[in-house]
Each structure stands twice: as C-alpha cells, then as structure tokens.
Amino acid sequence: MRTFRRGEKRIHKDYLSDTETAFLFLLPAFLIIFVFQIFPMFYALKLSFFRWDMITPKHFVGFKNYLNLFSEKEFWQSLGNTFYYVIVSIPFGLGLSLFFAILLQKGIRMLSFYRTAFFLPYITSMAAIAIVWLWIFNPNKYGLLNYILNFFHIEPQKWLQSPILAMPAVIVVLIWKNLGFNIIIFLTRLENINSSFYESAEIDGANKWQQFWKITFPLLTPTTAFLLTMSTIFAFQVFASIYVLTPSGGPKNATTTIIFYLYKNAYQQFRMGYASAIAYVTFFIILIISLIQKKLMKTNYEE
C-alpha cells in the first residue's frame, strides 16, 4: 500500500511506482524483441568470430574475419557505394517529402486522390514495378528517358549499365519509392499544429514564408530529427530494391551496397561467419553516424 506523495491530500491507493509500471508496460514488447531480435543479434555477433558454411561444423577464427574484411577491395567499394547512396538520397528524399507534405495539407479539393497518388509507389511491390523502371532506363534509343533526350539532341545514355549513371538512376527510383512514407510522417505532424498559431501570426503580419520558418519548421524539428535518424539507418541497409534493378550488383559493382555484399557472402558463397562480421562493421558505422547526427542536432536546436 503506497501513499500518494504529491499534492495536498493523502490518498491511500494502490499505485505502482514509475519503475514498476515501466516494467509492466515494457514487458510485452521486450519479450518479443528480445527473443526475435536481440538474442539473434548476439548470436550473429558470436558467429562473426567463426568460420561457418552453415553445413559443416563451425570453427573459431578470432578476429580473422574482420581483418580479412578490411583488406578486401570489394568491401571498401561497397562501403563507398553505400555512403554515396546515403549522402545523396537522404537530403533529396527528405527535402522533397517535406515540400510535398506541405502542399498536401488541407486547403484544396481532391486531396485524397493526390495523397493516394504520392503514396502508391511506397506500397507497390518492387518486383512488379521494376520492369517499368527498366524500360524507362533502357539503354537503347527506345527507353523512355533516351527517347525524351532525343528531342534535346542528346545521345542515348546507358543508365543502369553505365558505371557512372547506375547509382544515380537507382537513387532516383528509391527516392520515388520512399517519398510517400516520409510525406505521411510529416503530414501526421503538420496536421496537428494548431491552426491558431498561424492565425495569430497572420494577424501579426507574417507572410507564408515567415510562417513556415518561424512556426512550422521549428515545430517539425522532432519529426525531422526522427526521420533523419530512421532514414539514415534504413538507407545504410538498402538492398532488396537494388537487387531487383541490378541483380548483378551493377556495372563494375557500381550499385553493390554493403548489404548486397553481405548477401552475396552469406547466401551465395556460404560464408556466414564473414557475413556476420560485415553486419557488425555496418552496425558500428551506423551507430557512430547516428550518434554524430544526434550531437549535431542537439547543438543546433534546443530539445
């Protein structure tokens, strides 16, 4: 029997402390996450110190996997490709999403249709859509993009088969695909900004641009921070969509990302231990970048 501490009255109610409540509230989620995420994660960590082809017994090799990793050219190349992907796709992706989210707020008719249109790429399966993009990026003169370029008297480009253009092409497809996701998250937040803020600002004489910077953008900061963190974590692990567009990893490995490299090692070359090491190196990189992001965001904005 606890006594209620705050306030003037003393009520004898059976309150649980914060910690006890937290324990109960966290239990369901943590149970699932522990068994199916955390535990396997540690198992994979253990595996990274072994050599294992999944069929014959594993044997311990210490840090050898990690050392081999750092001396493999393909590893560094795929890491570079991944950084390229992250650095380009995130600013463009988030910027465009915010732009469209603002446009898709209340105020005009047919909003449901427009929102559905923007969300459609996110929910469509890559397998069905890839063929269309392969036609858009087709390297001969009938591919849609080359066909358009023709009108501007520009030579047909090799797109997904050009070592230089392959990654940008893939980035375009992935931004297109993920736009809807980011837009919805921004919209969720935008919709909840009390319109009285804008009204009073308007009365004070602020124009739309000022309203955006002084009211909308600051209030969106937590959402932007959230999306930035999440998008970075997901972007570093991009693989499945790229695999559909360029199953061979791109010309001169141009679109082989770090997870693509991991997949090849684990499931095509049966090097599960080595693949686990790749996973953990990736993990540390993502962790460090997330921490840096958090620090930067803290210094720029007040919590």
Place this chain on the structure above:
Amino acid sequence: MIIVGGVAFIFGFFQAAKRGDKINKENAQKNQTKIIFWHAMGGPLGKVLDEMIDEFNQTHPDIYIVPQSMGNYNALSQKLLASAIAKNQPVLAQAYEAWIAKFVKGDLLLPFNKFITNVEDFKKDFYPVIFEDNVYKGKLYSLPFNKSTPILYYNKELFKKSGLSTSPPQTWDDFLMYSKTINKKNSNKLGYVGAGTVSDFECFLVQNGGKLLSDDGKTILFNSKEGAEALQFLLDMKYLHHVADYYIGAGFQFQTDFITGRASMMIGSSVSRIYIEKNLMFNWGMAPLLRGKNKGVLIYGTNIVLFKNATDKQQRAAWEFVQWFLSPKNQAKWAAQTGYLPARISSLKTKEFQKTIKNYPGLKKIIMGLKDGFVDPRTAVWFIARQNLEQAINNAFLSDKIISAYKNYNSSLASDPKNPKLKKQLNTRVQSIIKEELDKAAKKTQKWLE
C-alpha cells in the same frame, strides 16, 4: 458501407479458411508414406511437375508426394541452408551441384546406391556427362532432375528471305557468314542478339579449345588466349562487323529482339521455347550450338537429392518416385512439355518423344549433342567464379577502351584499307584488354580455391 464490407470480408475468410483446412486434410492420409519434395519450379514448368506428381500419387496409392515450391533458386538455397541448420529438412529436394557438394561434405545426403543393385547397368542408359555429374566420392549422391542446355534459335523466314538455306549455321564461320548476309540484305536487321552471359562465354570458350578449370581442380583456366579469342569473336560481331547487338545485364530483354524479328538468331535455354513459342510470329527452328575447334555445350539445371534423416520407409518411397520420374517414358513426357532434356538415352525411342521430334525437328540433333556436353565445376567456388566472370564479361562488353580500339581500327581502315597490320593490331589490343579483365576474375576466384 463499412459493415457490408466487413461482413463480406468475414464471409470470404471463412470460405478461404475452409479451403485451407481441406488442403491441409488432403495431406494427412493414414497408411501413406508422405514425402515432402522442395523445388523451385513455378509457372508453366511447375504446372507440369504438379501434374506428373499427381499422376504418380494416383498410381502409387501408398505413397504421397507433396511438392512445395520455394518460388526461385535463391529462396530454395536459403531454405535448404536454414533447414540443414535447424535439422528439419524435407525428404527430397532439387539442388545445384555446388550445393550438393556442400551437402555431401556435411554428410546430409543418402546416396542412391543403396537402392541400385548394379550401378554399371543402371548407368548405361544415361548420357555419361549427366551421369558423372551426380557422382561424388564414387557414390551416386544425386540424380538428374531438370537438365537443359543453351541452343540456337533461328528465324527460318529471315534466312530464306536473305537467300540463305533454312538449315542453321554449324560453325563459327557459318555463324558469321549468315549474320553478315542477313544484315547485308536487310539493313535494319541483325544476325545475332545476345546477352553476353557467362554460359554463352563458357560455351564459346570450350568450343575454341579452352577449359574452365584444371583437372585437379586447383587452377583457373578460363583466362587463357582461347578465352580472349572467344570473347573477341562476340565483340567483333558487334563492333567490327555490326551484325550483332548485346543487352548486357538486362535479363531476358535480348529475347525480344529475336521475337520481333529484329535479329535472326539468338542463343537461349532449351526451356525458353516454352515461354517464347506462343509469341513467335514466323517460321523458326532450334539447333545445337556451334562448333569451333571443338564442340562444346554447357549442361545446366539441377539434380534431385535424398536427405539422410528420412525414415527407411520414406527413403524407399522417395526412390520409387525418383525411379518413376527417370523412366524413359516419363522423361520423354517431361522433356516434351517443359523443354528440359530427357536424361535417359532410350527416351528418344519412345512414341511420345517421336511425336515431339516431329513438331520440333531440331530437337533430335540437340539431344544427340548431349554427348559433347560439359558441366560447370561442382564446387561452391564456381558460384563466385561465375560472378567474377560476369563482371569481367560485362566490363569487356562495355569497355570504353575496347570500343575506341574498334573505332580507331575502322577509321584507320578507311584511309588505309589494304594494311594487314591493322587487323593484327586490333586483335592484340582487344585481346589484351579482355585478358586483363579475365585475369582479374581468375585471380579473384583463385583465392577461394586455396
């Protein structure tokens, strides 16, 4: 409206759930030995397999084969690995030689020798290359399941229109000559369209007298002069003679050029027939691959394996099925409906197959060509080898250095047409660039062999 939708949904679910129960119940019959068979065949090929398995189940009431498709080979590989670790494998599964080699190493499989009294007799009716492909450490750890080879598809009408015989080319020289003629007589048509695949390269390499791997399995040999020459032959077709085009890294897109009649010939799997013949609007034929210095045709596809942890009853039932599937009559049926090649030599003599040969006359020569076939080295390393080779071939086909070498040659030739040195210079230059790429691939692969 929501209520109506909700009711409709709920009704639909119970219907679906009932159907699910029914399917589940079908699998639970008493006194039947249930065999789970994992494969990766879907679409029309999967349908044929399902029908044949149905037929087996009907005629063998004490056995119940349950085929489970894993969608594609990547997924099948992951499932087999996962089940090997979790020790809940099926009884039978489709598998590539490289996987089988691994399974043998891990002692997961039961050799079929257990059921065969006289292996020498059994062996006689199989094409030697295909049979040996299933022997590991002296035992028969697998049996052929769906074997196919690349073949030459050609447009008889376009040949005729260009004044060529409607018999297909047989040698590299014929191939080039036909292509040049087609292109000459029809300026917007090509002789050949290809995708620059690893399988294509391996065939041309072997036809040119080259080898993939040394006999002791220790040295990569595809980065030889024969390999460079083979690849140059293909590059020449496009950049020198302008009678071919390639769709590098673009899956089956190259087939469209053949289907629309833009190119008179293509090399594709014997199974592709099932997918494209409905769309071919001209008189067409199938033929075995070309002959260079040698004949060489890659036999690919999977074999079928039996897992050790099956019960004794299951093992025998599985053997019943495999035996049945490999009978000359059933192999003929399988081949006729799927484009796979019959593993039994005597399938050729069955009535069923005679009819098929009537419909597809080129098939006879193709099957007889199986005796000149070769298979990929049966090591998991070959998976990496193929990926490295693919990189090398792609790099060669898209190489700016090579393209400008041809450009320079063509312009030099224009101003100095009688100079014999120019061609030699071109060959040297192109082959050295190709060799560089092949060497890189070989080096990357060689590391794994140690």
Place this chain on the structure above:
Amino acid sequence: MKMIWKILLHLVLAVFSFIMIMPFVWMILTSLKSPAESIEFPPKWIPAAKYYVSYGNSTEEIIIKEKGNDKWKGIIKAGRNRGKVLTIKKEEVHKKQFLWENYLKAWKSAPFGLYFFNSFFTAVVTTVAQLLTSALAAYAFAKLDFPFKNILFVILLATLMVPKQVILIPNYVILAKLGWIDTYKALTVPWLASVFSIYFMRQYFESIPKDLFSAAKIDGCTHWQTLTQIVIPLSTSVFVTTGLFTFIASWNSLLWPLIVTNSPAMRTLQVGLTVFNQESGTNWTQLMAASTFSLAPLIIVFFLAQKTFIEGIAASGLKE
C-alpha cells in the same frame, strides 16, 4: 486561399502525381494486354484491338486480312498453327482490346483466396498487436522514469542497426525448435512488436504537453488511465499512421513468409506472386494482374486511413 495559388497548387500536384503513379498505370494496362503485347519493345501503353477465333481446342489470335459481308478471312498470328488462313463467319470472331480474363487466369493459377486470407490474417494480427505493445512501450519511454531507461532504448535502436539478413537464420532455428515452422505463429509472433513503431510513437508522445500529465497525476490517475484516457485519444493520427505502416509492411513482406512457411496452405500473397516470376521467364500479364489485385486492399486501407488526416484532429485546446 487565393484562387491563383489554388490553381498553381493543383497544377504542381497533378504533374507530380502523374509521375508518381505512371508505373502503376503501366502495371494495370499491362495486366490487360496479351502476352505478345506485354513484351513488345518499344512498348505500347494501351493494348490494341485484337481478334480471336476458336480453333481446335483453343482460342487463337488472328490478323484480319479481308472483311467480307458475312465471312472474314484471317491468319493465325503465332504458335503451332502460325500462318494458317481461316475463313470464318463474322459472328464467330471476337474482338477484344482489354483482356480482363487475365485477372481470372491469374487468380486461378494458385490458391489466391487462401493467400489473401493468410496475408490479411497476418497483417491484422500484427497490426493490432504492434499498436498495443508499441503504445505501452512508447509511453514508458516518453513519460516514465526508470533505471536503465536510456540504455534500454539504445539497445532497441541497436536492433534496427544490425542488418536483418544475419538474423534470418537464427530466427529460423528458434522457430524450428519451437515447432512453429509452417504455422500462423511463425508468421505473426516475431512481429507482434516493432522498434520502429515504439520509436515513432515515443517521438509523438513526447510532444504532448507536460501540463496534461501533471493535471492527470493531480487528479489521481494511474499511468494506465493516463495512457488510455488522455494520450491515446490525442494520438489518433499517430495510431492510424503506425497501423497503416505496420499493415503495409506485413502485407508486402516476402522473404520472411517464404522462409518460415512451406505448404501452400500457409503461403501469403507475396509468396504466391513469385509463381509468375521464374528463372526461365516471366508471365508478365498475369504477374501484373496478380500484383494489381494484391495491391488493391492496401490502397483501400490507405484511402480510409488518410481520411483521418483530412478530418483533422480536434484542437487540443492548449497553449504551447
């Protein structure tokens, strides 16, 4: 809003909407083509009018050569009987442009009714469960104080940073040991909680003004009451969004159901779609048809969900 801005807005949105949905429009149009049309290059957008007659046991497409008064002459276009000239009565020629039967054929080519049920069941169970577990956990992280709070949250985030591909095999082994392979449990249980959902909700809960919580506490509410009576009603849009994402992720997941199920009775839609896409070739028209009807429920779910955004949330009546 001023008229000119409205028009401009419509213009910009219309143009970009078109770019966004163009591949989808292509998908639908291709699902209505004949197999020959689906692989044409350069591709046509709209299927052309095609003529069909019954010949032998099947229907063949013909090219019309002559249109007489009551008899037409046509040539069979492709396949075994390619080139055969037929003279048929005008009434026996069927003209079709959009092949709606592709949808029926696709539906029949595998037990899609069953797959639909499995996908829907998995998605609903997963969504409801995730909303519950995430709301509880997010509340705890957002509003409660307890030891190791930050460490626990970091561990959760860490699970997002480890590539899933190396988790696959250990998960499979765990499920196999539990005997759950090829059951609904394998499809749903691992997804009853999600770190992403927790993080997303926490981020939202944190923005709810502290005054509300202080007021609740003074009134003597337990955390459970605060959660259910105050936080949740204020968070409808977040719940809808999270539910939406969870549903979509579950509906579209391919690798997981593929790995943990074997028999057709347990397969989901996405796994069913792989039947059209084979190593040796793809049946484009049926794949597009099947992809379209697999996509339809998601569109409906989204359309319903986003209506909540338009209706808006009643102002919370607070001053920030």
